[in-house]
Amino acid sequence: MPRATFMTDMNTHQHHEQEHHEHDEHHAHDEHHGHDEHDGHDGHDGHVEHHGHDGHQGHGGHGGHHGHGAPQGLTASDQGYTLIPETVGPEGEFTFRITGPDGKPVTGYEPQHEALLHLIVVRHDLSGYRHVHPELDADGTWRVAGPFDGPAAYHAYADFKAVGAAPLTLGVDLTLPGETTGRPLPEASATATVDGYTVTLTGELAAGNGAPLTFTVTRDGAPVTDLQPYLAAYGHLVALRAADLAYLHVHPDGEPGDGTTAPGPDITFHAVAPTAGPYRLYLDFKHGDAVHTAEFTAVAGA
Secondary structure (H helix, E strand, O other), X not given: OOOEEEEEEOOOOOOOHHHHOOOOOOOOHHHOOOEOOOOOOOOOOXXXXXXXXXXXXXXXXXXXXXXXXXXXXXXXXXXXXXXXXXXXXXXXXXXEEEEOOOOXXXXXXXXXXXXXXXXXXXEOOOOOOEEEOOEEOOOOEEEEOOOOOOOEEEEEEEEEOEOOOOOEEEEEEEEEOOOOOOOOOOOOOOEEEEOOEEEEEEOOOEEOEEEEEEEXXXXXXXXXXXXXXXXXXXXXXXXXXXXXXXXXXXXXOOOOOOOOOOOOOEEEEEEEEOXXXXXXXXXXXXXXXXXXXXXXXXXXXX
C-alpha cells in the first residue's frame, strides 16, 4: 500500500475564516453513529512531516488552566510543552509525542476526567469530529487507531495535565492528502438528531458572559432519564470557534453520584464565548452502553 504523507503546519493559529466557507457540502448531524469511547477510523498509513513552529500564542493564549471562555488549542507549544505528531502507521494508527521543558518526551501524566489525555480531531470545516483516548507507551509515545475521516485538512487537540504542571490544550494542523470535498458550516439550530435520539439546546452563547446551555435528550419522544456516566459526567461538551478553531472545553454542572445531579434528560453547562460569532458544539453522552455525539451550530451574540 502506498504510504500517505501528513503535511503538518505548527503555526496552527493562522487559520482564516474563509477556510470554513470555501466548501460546498456537509454531512448532516444525524450521520453520526453510536460508538464505544469514540473509536477512530482505519485511516491511512504514512508519516507526519513537520514544518517547524515559532511558539506563537493563539487568540487569547492559554491561561495555564482550563479557564472559562479562554480559547485554547491554537498553538502546538505552550509553557515549555510541545505537541509533535509522528506517523500514521499500520491500520491507520496515529502516533505522537508531547515534549516537556527539558525537550524530552513526557511520560508522567495525571488523569483528567478519567483519562490521561483527550485527543480531539476535527476537519478545518468543523466536520469529522472525533474524541478518542490514546494509549501511552513507556517511552512517551501516544498511540490511537486513526481518528481521521478520510483525506482533508484537520486540527488535532491534545488535552492533558503533565505531572506537576497546569492543564494544557495544545493544537496542531494535519493534512491527510487526497481528493476531498468541503462541507459548509450548517445553519444554527437548536435541535440535533443522532442514532435515534433527539437533543434540544436551550440557551444562547454570549460573548464575554457566562450563559447556561441545557441539552435535553429524548428518544422516540420520551425523555431519557438513565444516561450513563461518561468521563465522570453525564455529558461532555466541546465548543470550537468557527473563525479559527479555538477550543473551549467545558463540563456540566454536577456529577454522577453527587446526590443532586439527575441522569437526564437535561445536561446543563455554563459556557463563556470569548468573542461573538459562530461556534460548533459537540455534545458527547452515553446511553445504551454507547457514546453518541450530537452536533450544533450556535452563534454567540455580542
